[in-house]
Amino acid sequence: MKRPNLCHQNISRRTFVTGAAAGAALAGISGGAGARERQSVLNGEAVHTLRGNRFDLNIGYTPVNFTGRDRTAVTVNGGLPGPILRWKEGETVTLNVANHLAHDSSIHWHGIILPSDMDGVPGLSFAGIQPGGSYRYQFELNQSGTYWYHSHSDFQEQQGLYGAIVIDPAEPDPVAYDRDYVVLLSDWSDESPHDIYANLKAEGHFYNRRRRTAGDLWDEIRAKGVAQTWRDRKMWNEMRMSDRDISDVTGYTYTFLMNGQTPDANWTALFQRGEKVRLRFINASAMSIFDLRIPGLKMTVVASDGQNIEPVSVDEFRIGVAETYDVIVEPDGDSAYTLFAQTIDRSGFARGTLTPDPALQAAVPAMDYAPVLTHRDMGMGHGAHGDGGSHKMDGMDSAGSTDGRKDHSRHAGHNMEPMGGMDETDHSQHSGMTDSALHNRASEQYSLHGGRPGLGGMQGVWFTDALGRAGHGSNSSIVHLPSEFGYGVDMRSSMPGDGLHDPGIGLRDHANRYGRRVLTYADIRNLTPTRDQREPSRELQLHLTGNMERYMWSMDGIKFDDAQPLMLKFGERIRITLVNDTMMTHPIHLHGMWSELETGDGDFIPRKHTVIVQPGSKISYLVTADAYGRWAYHCHLLYHMPGMFREVRVV
Amino acid sequence: MKALIHWQMVLLGTALQAQAAVAQQATVSGHHHHGQAGTAATYAPPASPNLRHAADAPDHVMDHQVLFSKVTIDQLERRQHNSGALEGSAWFGGDRDRVWLKTEVEQEEGETEKAELQALYSRAISPYWNLQAGVRHDFERESDSRNWGIIALNGLAPYFFEVDSSLFVGENGDSALRVEAEYELLLTQRWILTPEMEVNFYGQNHRNSTTGSGLSDLEAGLRLRYEFTPKFAPYLGVHYEKKFGNAADFAREEGDSPSETTWVIGLRTWF
Numbered sequence: 001m002k003r004p005n006l007c008h009q010n011i012s013r014r015t016f017v018t019g020a021a022a023g024a025a026l027a028g029i030s031g032g033a034g035a036r037e038r039q040s041v042l043n044g045e046a047v048h049t050l051r052g053n054r055f056d057l058n059i060g061y062t063p064v065n066f067t068g069r070d071r072t073a074v075t076v077n078g079g080l081p082g083p084i085l086r087w088k089e090g091e092t093v094t095l096n097v098a099n100h101l102a103h104d105s106s107i108h109w110h111g112i113i114l115p116s117d118m119d120g121v122p123g124l125s126f127a128g129i130q131p132g133g134s135y136r137y138q139f140e141l142n143q144s145g146t147y148w149y150h151s152h153s154d155f156q157e158q159q160g161l162y163g164a165i166v167i168d169p170a171e172p173d174p175v176a177y178d179r180d181y182v183v184l185l186s187d188w189s190d191e192s193p194h195d196i197y198a199n200l201k202a203e204g205h206f207y208n209r210r211r212r213t214a215g216d217l218w219d220e221i222r223a224k225g226v227a228q229t230w231r232d233r234k235m236w237n238e239m240r241m242s243d244r245d246i247s248d249v250t251g252y253t254y255t256f257l258m259n260g261q262t263p264d265a266n267w268t269a270l271f272q273r274g275e276k277v278r279l280r281f282i283n284a285s286a287m288s289i290f291d292l293r294i295p296g297l298k299m300t301v302v303a304s305d306g307q308n309i310e311p312v313s314v315d316e317f318r319i320g321v322a323e324t325y326d327v328i329v330e331p332d333g334d335s336a337y338t339l340f341a342q343t344i345d346r347s348g349f350a351r352g353t354l355t356p357d358p359a360l361q362a363a364v365p366a367m368d369y370a371p372v373l374t375h376r377d378m379g380m381g382h383g384a385h386g387d388g389g390s391h392k393m394d395g396m397d398s399a400g401s402t403d404g405r406k407d408h409s410r411h412a413g414h415n416m417e418p419m420g421g422m423d424e425t426d427h428s429q430h431s432g433m434t435d436s437a438l439h440n441r442a443s444e445q446y447s448l449h450g451g452r453p454g455l456g457g458m459q460g461v462w463f464t465d466a467l468g469r470a471g472h473g474s475n476s477s478i479v480h481l482p483s484e485f486g487y488g489v490d491m492r493s494s495m496p497g498d499g500l501h502d503p504g505i506g507l508r509d510h511a512n513r514y515g516r517r518v519l520t521y522a523d524i525r526n527l528t529p530t531r532d533q534r535e536p537s538r539e540l541q542l543h544l545t546g547n548m549e550r551y552m553w554s555m556d557g558i559k560f561d562d563a564q565p566l567m568l569k570f571g572e573r574i575r576i577t578l579v580n581d582t583m584m585t586h587p588i589h590l591h592g593m594w595s596e597l598e599t600g601d602g603d604f605i606p607r608k609h610t611v612i613v614q615p616g617s618k619i620s621y622l623v624t625a626d627a628y629g630r631w632a633y634h635c636h637l638l639y640h641m642p643g644m645f646r647e648v649r650v651v
Numbered sequence: 652m653k654a655l656i657h658w659q660m661v662l663l664g665t666a667l668q669a670q671a672a673v674a675q676q677a678t679v680s681g682h683h684h685h686g687q688a689g690t691a692a693t694y695a696p697p698a699s700p701n702l703r704h705a706a707d708a709p710d711h712v713m714d715h716q717v718l719f720s721k722v723t724i725d726q727l728e729r730r731q732h733n734s735g736a737l738e739g740s741a742w743f744g745g746d747r748d749r750v751w752l753k754t755e756v757e758q759e760e761g762e763t764e765k766a767e768l769q770a771l772y773s774r775a776i777s778p779y780w781n782l783q784a785g786v787r788h789d790f791e792r793e794s795d796s797r798n799w800g801i802i803a804l805n806g807l808a809p810y811f812f813e814v815d816s817s818l819f820v821g822e823n824g825d826s827a828l829r830v831e832a833e834y835e836l837l838l839t840q841r842w843i844l845t846p847e848m849e850v851n852f853y854g855q856n857h858r859n860s861t862t863g864s865g866l867s868d869l870e871a872g873l874r875l876r877y878e879f880t881p882k883f884a885p886y887l888g889v890h891y892e893k894k895f896g897n898a899a900d901f902a903r904e905e906g907d908s909p910s911e912t913t914w915v916i917g918l919r920t921w922f
Contacts, residue, residue: 199881202721202921206881213837237810240779487747487775547778549807552746559746642717 047164047182047259048077049084053093057082057107059129059151059161060100066188066255066262073160074101074151080260081184081284082149082163089144089170098134104153105129107137109165110322110589111147111306111609114139116629119591121152124630124647128153144169145306146280146324148184155193158286158638162186166280167306174527175302177278177328181269185281185319185341185350187254187288197639200248204551207250209347210370211242235375241490243373245548245583246505248639249287251348256288258339258350266361267352273333277354278302280326283319286638289585289612290319290341291507293516294354295365297337299327301519305608308527315516318344318504320587320612322636329354336360344506344585346370368514371506373583379493379616459566459646460556463539467575470535471602473500473620474577479541484557484581488643490547492581499578499619500599504585504612521597521612521619526604530596532624533603536575539620540566544613544635544644546582552643553582553635559643566633568625568650577620580613586640587612590648592631596622610636625650718745721921726874728917730890734759736915742773749773751783765860766790769801769817780806787819791859797821811835826854827862841878845886847871856897861905863897876919884919 062075076082087093099105106128108120118139122128129135144167151161164182189196199206220229236243261267271277279299283290293299293316301312303326311328319325319341331337336355343349346367353361461479468475480492502508503518510516546553553559568574576595578588587610588595594607598620605622613619628650635644724739737756742749753769771785783803790796803817812832819827833847849870853862862868874888891912894902899909 197717198719201719203881209840211837211840213839215839240807240809240811487777487780490778549779550746550775 047081047084047184048079049086051086053087053091055085055093055095057095057097058100059097059105059107062160064160064188066257067190069190071190074105074156075160076107076149076163079163080160080257081186082161084164084166084182085149087141087165087167089141089167092138092140095137096134097129097137099129099131101156102131104131105156105161106135106151106153107149107161108152108591109137109139109147109149111324112139112141112165113143113592113594113627116592116627116631119629119631121591121632124632141167143167143306144173145303145308146182146282146326147306148282148284148322148324150284152632155197155286155638157284158187158189158193158196160186160188162284164280164282164284174308175278175326175328176276178275179269179271180278180280182259182280182282183339183352184259185283185285185288185290186257186260187249187285188257189249189253189255191253193286193638196249196253200551200639204248204548205242205245207248207252208242208245209250209252210244210246210345212244239491241548241583244370245373246345246371247287247289247343247347248551248584248637250345251343254288254343254348256285256290256341256343256348256350258341258352261352263349263351263364268358268361269352269354270358271331271354271356273356275330277329277331278326279329279339279354280324281319282324283321285321287321289321289344289587290350291344291368292317292319292325292339292341294329294337294339295362296335297329297331299329301524302326302328304524304606305610307607309606310525310527310604312519312523313517314519314523316507316510317519318507318612320585320610320636322587322589322610323608323612331356336362338362338364340365342367344371344504346506368506368510373505373615376497377505377583377615378491379496379579379581459558459564461541463541464537467536467539468620469602470533470573470575470622471530471598471605472600473598474539474541474575474618476539476541476577478579478618480543480581481556484543484545486557488547488550488552488554488559489545489557489581490549491583492543492545493579493616493618496579496618497614497616499580499612499614499617502614502617504614522599524597524599524606525601526606529603530605532573532596532622534573536573536622538572539575539577541577541579542646543579543581544586544588546584546640546644548583551639553640554643555646560634560645561643563646565630565647565649568623568648570625570628570650573622573624575620575622577618578611578613579618580615583615584637584640585612585615586644587636588634589636590623590631590633592627592629592648592650593623593625596624598622718743720744723921725919726917727920728886728888728890728915730915731913732759733761734764734913736890736917744773747775749781751785763790771801771803773805777806779808780804783817789860797825797860799825799827808832824854825857828852838875843876843878843884845872845874845876845888847874853898856901858901861894861898861901861907863895863899863901865897866895867898868892868894872915874915874917874919882921886915886917886919888915888917889913890915 057076059076060078062073062078062080064071064073064080073080097107104122106120106122116125118137119125126135147165149163149165150157164184166182205211255262259267281292298313298315301309301314301317303309305324317325331354333356336353339352339354341350349367351364355361461481463476478496484492501520501522503520507518510518543556545555545557580586589610595609595611596605596607597611599606611619611621631648633646633648634641720743722741726736726738729735735758740751740753742751744750751771751773755767756763757765767787767789769785769787771783773781773783776782783805785801787799787801788796799819799821801817801819803815805815808814812834815831817829829849829851831849833845836844838844851867853864853867856863870892872888872890874886876884876886878884889912893910902909
C-alpha cells in the first residue's frame with residue numbers, strides 16, 4: 001500500500017493518524033424495508049442503500065475502531081455512515097425512527113423542503129425522540145438530487161449519526177451518467193465531543209498544532225527583514241489573534257473518513273472504460289471543510305446542494321460542512337485515480353480510489369501548503385489599505401459597552417455611535433460622500449424592525465430602501481449593531497470582502513501555483529430559470545460574530561440563548577446579507593426554505609441550503625418565506641452551533 | 652423571568668400564525684412545487700401553506716447553558732535548597748460569569764513560607780478582560796493570618812501578554828498591589844519558553860511576612876516546558892527573587908539573602 005507523503009513541516013505523528021488498516025467494525029442491525037445493495041464492491045463493509053417509500057430506522061450504539069482503539073459510535077441501523085436512502089421525487093416517504101439511545105435523539109433531513117414538524121429539530125420542530133421512543137416522519141418529495149440526514153440532538157452528529165439521501169427525479173435526469181456513487185466525507189474523533197467542546201472552551205487553540213513559532217519568525221525575518229516582519233506581526237499581536245487559526249478542530253484529534261473508511265482503509269469504487277461516473281460528494285463532517293480534487297481528472301460540477309446547475313468544469317472545489325456537490329468524471333479506462341479531500345487547514349485528509357481494477361490504486365498526493373490569514377480575511381480590504389494596525393479592533397476600550405439586549409428599544413437614526421469601523425469604509429465606493437453623510441444615509445436607511453413592527457422582528461439590521469436588484473446582491477451599508485461591541489465579539493469587518501468570486505483561504509493562488517481551476521460561488525448558475533423573480537421587499541443584514549479567545553460564537557454579538565426569533569411574513573421575498581466578522585469560514589444553513597445565492601445573474605439564481613461565508617467577507621441570498629413555522633438558522637460547524645444560531649419564524 | 656418572556660413570545664407567535672392562516676385561507680389556493688423544473692413567469696407566492704407546525708415545541712434546541720470548569724496548575728515545582736512552590740487557579744461557570752480560586756504556596760527548607768488562597772467572582776467585561784472581586788486569605792508562617800478584599804483585572808493584553816493585576820485592601824487599612832505578566836514563546840509546537848514576572852507593592856511594612864512599604868519584592872522566572880499534551884507539560888527553569896527596601900532589611904535581619912536565584916524542575920498541567 002502506498003503511504004501518503006508525509007514530508008511536511010511541523011507534523012507530529014498524531015497529526016496523521018490515517019486510520020488503522022482494520023477500518024470500522026460495524027455490526028449491522030437489520031432494519032428498514034426495501035431492497036439493500038452494496039454501494040461498492042470492495043473494502044468489506046460497504047454502505048447499504050435502502051430504497052422505497054417506507055423505512056424503519058434505528059438509532060443505536062455501534063462499536064467502531066478507526067485508530068486501533070475501540071470506541072462507541074451513534075449510528076442509524078448500525079452503519080457509519082447510516083444507510084443511503086434512495087427516494088423518488090413525487091412520492092411520499094414514511095420513516096419510522098426509533099431511538100435506542102440512553103439520550104434524546106432526532107433526525108433532520110438536511111436540504112429537504114418539508115413541513116416544519118417533519119424537520120427534526122428538537123425544540124423548534126418537535127419535542128425530539130425520547131429514549132425508547134420513536135417518531136414517524138412523513139412528507140412529500142418535491143425535489144430531486146443529493147442530500148443527507150443527521151441528528152440535530154446534542155453532539156450526536158460528531159459521533160456518527162449521519163447518512164446520504166439521493167432523490168431520483170420524476171422527469172428524465174438532465175445529467176447523463178453510467179455509474180453513480182455517493183462519496184460522503186466526515187470526521188471522526190476518539191475523544192468524546194463533549195471533551196472536545198470543553199477543551200475548546202478552556203483553550204480555543206487547543207487543537208491547533210500549527211501555531212506560530214520562533215522558527216517561523218526567524219524565517220520571516222530572513223525573508224522580509226526585521227522592519228517588515230515587525231509591521232506584519234504588529235497587527236496580529238495587537239489584536240491578540242493568530243493568522244494560523246484556520247480550523248478549530250483539526251487532524252490532531254480527527255481521522256477523516258470517506259464513506260466511513262479511513263485513508264488507509266481506502267474506500268474504492270469501480271468503473272469500466274468509457275463510463276461517465278457521477279460522484280455525489282456530501283460533507284457530513286462536524287467541523288471539517290474539505291478541498292476536493294481528483295489528480296488527473298477534470299470534474300464537471302452538475303449540481304450544488306441537490307440542485308442542477310449549468311455544468312462547470314473544474315480541477316478543485318471547496319465543500320463546506322453540510323454542502324453537497326455532484327460531479328461527473330470520465331476517467332481513462334487504464335488508470336486508477338485518488339479522490340483526495342484535504343482539510344482547509346491541511347491537517348489531514350480523507351481519500352478513496354476510483355479504479356477500473358481492484359488491484360490498482362493511484363498515488364496519494366502530498367497536501368498543499370497550509371494557508372495563513374491575511375488582512376483581507378479580517379475584512380480590512382485589500383493591499384495597503386488598513387495596514388499596520390490603523391484598523392479598529394477591540395481592546396479594553398470596549399469595556400462596559402452596551403449590552404445587546406438593552407438595545408432592542410433603539411430606533412433607526414439613534415445608532416450613530418456604534419457604527420465603528422464605518423469611517424474606514426472604502427470611500428471610492430461612495431464617491432463624494434463625507435463620513436457624516438455616509439453615517440446619515442446609513443442610519444436613515446435601516447431600522448431594527450424592517451419597517452414591519454407588527455412582526456416583532458426586533459433582531460438584526462433591516463433595510464427597506466434602495467435595495468440592490470434581485471440576483472445582484474446587497475449594496476447597503478455595513479452597520480455594526482451596539483450588541484456587537486460586547487465581550488463576546490473580538491473583531492468587526494469594516495470593509496468586508498467579496499464572498500462570491502473568492503475561492504477561499506488557501507485556494508486563491510491554486511490557479512497560478514498549480515494550474516488548477518478552482519470553483520467559486522460566482523461560477524454557479526442554476527440550470528432552470530429563477531422561479532420567484534420578485535425583487536426583495538426588505539433586506540436583513542446579519543453579522544456572524546465570535547471571540548476566539550473565549551470560544552464564543554454568536555450572530556450580531558448575541559448568542560442563541562439571548563436572541564429573539566427572526567420574524568418573516570409568509571410569502572414575502574427578502575434578502576439576507578451575511579457579514580462575517582470573524583476569521584473563520586462559516587457554512588450557514590437555513591432550514592425549510594431555499595437560500596437563493598445572488599451570483600450576479602438574476603435569471604438563473606442557484607438555490608442552496610448551506611452557504612459558505614468567507615472570513616471578513618459578505619455574501620447575499622434571497623429567501624422566499626413560503627413555509628410556515630419555526631425554523632433553525634445556524635452555522636453548521638457543530639461547536640459553533642450553540643451560539644451562532646437563530647430561530648426563523650414564518651408567520 | 653426569561654422563561655416567562657419566552658412563553659409570551661410563543662403565545663404571540665401562535666396568535667400571529669393563526670391570524671396569518673385565516674388571512675391565507677381567504678386567498679385562492681395555488682399549487683407550488685419545489686422540483687427542478689419551474690418557469691419564472693408563472694410563479695406566484697405560495698398561497699396554500701401546510702399549516703402543520705409545532706409552536707408548542709419545548710425550548711431546547713441544544714444544551715446551551717452548559718457550565719464549564721478548568722483547573723490549572725501553572726507551577727508545581729521543586730527549587731534548589733529544599734524549597735518548592737505551587738501556583739494555580741481554577742474557574743467554574745459560563746461565558747461571562749465565573750467563580751475563580753487562585754492559590755500560591757511557597758516552601759523554603761521544608762516548611763511552608765507563604766500560602767494564600769483567593770476566592771473571586773469574575774465577569775467578562777470586554778473581549779479579552781475579566782473584572783474580578785473577592786477575598787484573599789494568607790496563611791502566615793508563625794503569626795496570625797490575614798484577610799484581604801480584592802479587585803482584580805485579568806486577561807490577555809496586546810502582544811499576547813497574560814496579565815493578572817490585583818489590588819488588595821486588608822484589615823487595618825493595609826493595602827497591596829500585585830501585577831503578574833506571562834508570555835509564551837513557542838520554540839516549536841511542543842517546546843514552549845515562558846518568561847514571567849510578578850511585582851508586589853505594599854502600603855505598609857509587615858515584618859512577619861517580610862514585606863515592606865513601596866516596591867517590596869519581585870519574582871522573575873524563565874521556564875522551558877515540553878507539552879506531551881497541552882494538558883501535561885513538565886518543565887525546567889530558573890527562578891529569581893529579589894526583595895527591596897524594608898522588605899530586604901527584614902530578610903537580612905532573619906539571616907536570609909534579599910535576592911536569590913534557583914534552578915527549578917516542575918510540572919504544568921490543567922484539566
